[in-house]
Amino acid sequence: MEVIRSNFKDNLNKVYEAIEESDFLAIDGEFSGISDGPSVSALTNGFDTPEERYQKLKKHSMDFLLFQFGLCTFKYDDAEEKYIMKSFNFYIFPKPFNRNSPDVKFVCQSSSIDFLANQGFDFNKVFRNGIPYLNQEEExxxxxxxxxxxxxxxxxxxxxxxxxxxxxxxxxxxxxxxxxxxxxxxxxxxxxxxxxxxxxxxxxxxxxxxxxxxxxxxxxxxxxxxxxxxxxxxxxxxxxxxxxxxxxxxxLNDAVGFSRVVHAIANSGKLVIGHNMLLDVMHTIHQFYCPLPDDLSEFKEVTSCYSFSKLIPFIINNTSLAELEKRLKEVPFSPPKVESAEGFPSYDTASEQLHEAGYDAYITGLCFISMANFLGSFLSPRKNHVSARSKLVEPFFNNENQVCLTVWRNLPMVTSIQIPQNVGIDMVG
Amino acid sequence: MEVIRSNFKDNLNKVYEAIEESDFLAIDGEFSGISDGPSVSALTNGFDTPEERYQKLKKHSMDFLLFQFGLCTFKYDDAEEKYIMKSFNFYIFPKPFNRNSPDVKFVCQSSSIDFLANQGFDFNKVFRNGIPYLNQEEExxxxxxxxxxxxxxxxxxxxxxxxxxxxxxxxxxxxxxxxxxxxxxxxxxxxxxxxxxxxxxxxxxxxxxxxxxxxxxxxxxxxxxxxxxxxxxxxxxxxxxxxxxxxxxxxLNDAVGFSRVVHAIANSGKLVIGHNMLLDVMHTIHQFYCPLPDDLSEFKEVTSCYSFSKLIPFIINNTSLAELEKRLKEVPFSPPKVESAEGFPSYDTASEQLHEAGYDAYITGLCFISMANFLGSFLSPRKNHVSARSKLVEPFFNNENQVCLTVWRNLPMVTSIQIPQNVGIDMVG
The missing domain is CATH 3.30.1370.50 (R3H-like domain)
Structure with a gap:
């Protein structure tokens, strides 16, 4: 569902309800740029320590605008044995609220803009109809x-x-x-x-x-x-x-705008899934809460203070989301059963709509379901559905130990390891 | 005429021809923002010296993108005693040309973007279909x-x-x-x-x-x-x-893109008119030629080196272009006779389309015609049409003495002064 300034207020309760009833959430952001310094590949270099990556992103990524926020909520239907999902695509723009309101400046990177343009991204929806927001201090x-x-x-x-x-x-x-x-x-x-x-x-x-x-x-x-x-x-x-x-x-509520959705996600305490999620969470904190802290340990405190502690980022070396989604349909994984809720758009993974934030969030959710269910295959008796709330998933929460789900490129290699050594899914950091 | 990436090459000869045949040109730019520091009114403070204004704009305005360039060419038809005008609206975006080409970062100011959005500005035309460009070093x-x-x-x-x-x-x-x-x-x-x-x-x-x-x-x-x-x-x-x-x-020509139009304007040696033009010329030099020099005297050298010396900026204290255009229709001025060339869109000054760059350039041209013709009213016998090439206009060229046309707010007051003391139009700087 596409949410812009004019239909935001009318759909806000739908958003709250979707978050409230969900078993877990997936999020994804689209940005006006990635790096104002090193190349994007140097910036997201897989060999950096988490602290190094945090420092690089803080220095080189925060002047860009998170201008599309995808939220996908997943609710398991026990009777039907499938997930019901609701996806939202929020367009976001810091429209000045009145003469005294902040006149935000943000950077655009032409390669990122061109990339989104080639995906059919609608910039008018951002710049003409984007939902405003305020951070805590501005509010x-x-x-x-x-x-x-x-x-x-x-x-x-x-x-x-x-x-x-x-x-x-x-x-x-x-x-x-x-x-x-x-x-x-x-x-x-x-x-x-x-x-x-x-x-x-x-x-x-x-x-x-x-x-x-x-x-x-x-x-x-x-x-x-x-x-x-x-x-x-x-x-x-x-x-x-x-x-x-x-x-x-x-x-005042209108001015706080999209930040209300972010607050609702944080306050729900629900598990939040993302792909290469550090950048999304950093932008979310920076744009809707407060300036980013100096180092990663403080950042973790801040995210946990805003109840963003139950996060699962996928850190996948050189593996795109599209590739990951395809792999996780194949043995030893099984394709997840997911359907759109009534009145919500259904996404077709065959005709990839990648890089619309809502679609990316959806695919991220699918990947999580495949991986979570995969954990069940090591139980006896085998379990086909593993809930997002299951104890099996908990070790992978991005808690203070910064545990992340990682899928290695060469899946067959790692499937030989047994739980609790995290089969096909490995802890890093 | 709207010119975007896909129709740029086909229309380039039309643009060249319009420049070549014209008596004078009017230009105007729309930007992704105005100031990343002081408020816009502080930045364009009428009490600053030209050098102060140059330094302020250089420091606080150059990280924004000139993303719409309006060009209006005016050719006088002696037989019909009217001007024939051709207007072009170019959408401009630094689309990366290949992997090695510059990945331009530019700043957006939310108030400027919101202002343009309210005028119905089409951002997709810029970001999806903008014409690329290179400066001299990149070329x-x-x-x-x-x-x-x-x-x-x-x-x-x-x-x-x-x-x-x-x-x-x-x-x-x-x-x-x-x-x-x-x-x-x-x-x-x-x-x-x-x-x-x-x-x-x-x-x-x-x-x-x-x-x-x-x-x-x-x-x-x-x-x-x-x-x-x-x-x-x-x-x-x-x-x-x-x-x-x-x-x-x-x-290579495709990559040089819109810079070719700027080169053609510069090489034509035609008189170029603009409203509060310093910002437009600075962006034009910065974006399509080279980094801006340290001070105003060097800047003047650069603009004259690129044959941008025949410029007439209007410097009008607190007077908007729309207001100016209305005033210059009234006594002691007379409304200029201008018609669109065949196949070119005609602008209707009654239904103001201000802040489309092509329209603003058009209005600027109208103002110039009124003012130039006004100079003729002091001749005996009185002359109704004063050409842009007339010796009467020359003293106002923005040559090395940085002479600018200024229309004072209180027109009746200054109409009492006689040429060559510049009636209703005053030299500053």
Whole structure:
């Protein structure tokens, strides 16, 4: 399912539900570039230590934008003995929210852009219709802005929290505005006396609104630029105040945007699968949470603090996702049984749609299912389905020991090793 | 006219012709961002000296991409007493040409991207279909690569420039390839003896091509990966060699791409008009010629060296192009008479398509015509049409004294000054 700014809010509950009901999740990101320094192959060199790789990616990859996020949720149906999957393709863009919001700069690498263009990637969906996001600090600042605005409004006497009689020090009105303000006061007094009229529309004014609002004891400001003043009773005033707060909360939610999905993934505590996942997780932390820590050990603390600890990255030397998916259909593995949920697009692995993030996440999920089920073949009696929650899978969690699932290029060679020495699947790091 | 990668070659002669026949040109660029440091208003602060502005733009604007280039050519039709204009909108993207070509990184600023998105800008046209380009150094390197490849091919004995009898030291053939090579030699000898067969298709091989090519005395390699060997006589060999060189030249031209249009503009020596033009010219030099010099005086030398000296930038304080265009239709100016050439799109100034580069260039041209004609109103007898080549306009050329046309905000005020004190149009800098 394609999710862009205009349908994001409507589909958010669907996303939450899919995450909540799932047995595990697979994610994948597409980026505006990979490396602003060494070549991509040098950057993701398989011989680097995890710390070296972390440092390289931190230095050379973080100025690019994660602009497509694929999420695939997998739920096992015991009766049907198959997985039901829901896939989402989120297009992401840091659209400035208002004049005070961050004006993000990001780098594009022409080879990466050209690669995606050749895959039919739709850049208009990103740049015109991408879902915005905020990191934690930006969200905090925006909340503060709203709070400040509200307290300013209160302080200046919009009366949302003030009784009409509360004593206040009057604001000094500049000489050139005195006439205008006096006229407004007169008009408001007339409005309050006159039982017939319910509201008053002020002339458009450039004068500071706060001076005027101070004078409004029994009235409510509807618009900030073009001021309409209405008589309201206490109840109506409260209702409108609540309305305004709800609207502010909605605006804030809109601005936090895609970060809400990331928070939901993190808070779900579900197992998250990815292919060459370090880059995806680093971008996810960097873009939606906070600046990346100095070293890998701190990074692990941060990811575990954001409940991103249950991660399984595939680290596969020189093996593309497409190749891996084909191998994991063959002996000694078996093709996984997976079907799209109703109303969700089904992917066809025959007509490869690789490098759409949602499809890559889907394939990653398929690979995981094959590998997890393969673990069951060493049990007696043999088990055809191994759940993502199974104790068998747990040793491979990317916990503080940074354990990763690895499939070696030469599969027949490693199938001779027995569990717990991790057959066909090996622990590294 | 919209020009993208696929129709670029077919339209290039049309572009050359339009430039050649024109009286003057107007250009405008759209960028992936404006400032990676100070706010845009601080960057283009009207109080800066030209040198300060140059330094600021050089430091904070050059990492962005000029990705749409508008060119509008204006040719005066004496009989009809009106200008005929041709407008071109070029979409530009540094698509990597081959594995050795530069992998350009450029920055995007979310506010600029969002601004263009709101104007309906089509990012797919840039990223999927943009015309590539090379700067002078890149073009030189690519030429060298081709030359090197050709001389390597000659040295290894593809025989394009070698007579079959020329003595050469044999290449050492690795043991594991000897059998394969021997078989190929045998096959080639058979081919040469056999009058009936004209060509020989080798088995796909991973072996080094040079060892094989050394053995080919009387034959021509058609493909480099999947080798087909054909018998050719001297004449046929020359024909094919020329074909190959022509193909290489075409590839090189394709890679130089949009830079060819910029070279044509520069070489034409035509007057080039722009609005707030310093940024456009800096990007043009930086992207299509060479890195920007350290200071403004050197920059002026460079622009004049590339025949970009006849430039007229409008420097208009706080006046948008749209506003300027409206003003220049009113007294004391008169609306210019301009029509689109046949087969070219006509722009409607009523339904503003501002911020499409071609349209902005068009409007800039209209403004220039109004201002140039206005100069004629001070002559006696009054002249309604003042050519772009007129001596009246010359003082405003952006020559080494960096003279710029400036229209002040308060037009009535300055209309009281008389030529040569530059009425309604003032010299600055």
């Amino acid at each position: 905090r600042q925006l909340r503060e802005q709203y709070d400040e605005k509200r307290s300013q409004a209160n302080g200046a006497g919009s009366l949302s929290y003030l009784s009409p009689s509360s004593a206040k020090c009057p604001v000094t009105i500049p000489d050139d505005q005195k006439k205008f303000i006096e006229k407004v006061v007169e008009q408001i007094e007339d409005l309050l006396k006159n039982e017939e009229s319910e509201s008053l529309e002020l002339e458009p004014c450039t004068g500071s609104v706060s001076e005027i609002t101070y004078l409004l004891k029994n009235v409510f400001i509807l618009k900030e630029r073009y001021i309409v003043i209405s008589k309201v009773d206490e109840e109506e005033r409260k209702r409108r105040e609540q309305q305004k707060q709800a609207k502010e909360q909605e605006e | 030189r390197q690519l030429r060298e690569q081709y030359d090197e490849k050709r001389s390597q091919a000659n040295g290894a004995g593809s025989l394009s420039y070698l007579s079959p009898s020329s003595a050469k030291c044999p290449v050492t053939i690795p043991d594991d390839q000897k059998k394969f090579i021997e078989k190929v030699v045998e096959q080639i000898e058979d081919l040469l003896k056999n009058e009936e067969s004209e060509s020989l298709e080798l088995e796909p091989c991973t072996g080094s091509v040079s060892e094989i090519t050394y053995l080919l005395k009387n034959v021509f390699i058609l493909k480099e990966r999947y080798i087909v060997i054909s018998k050719v006589d001297e004449e046929e060999r020359k024909r094919r060699e020329q074909q190959k060189q022509a193909k290489e030249q075409e590839e």
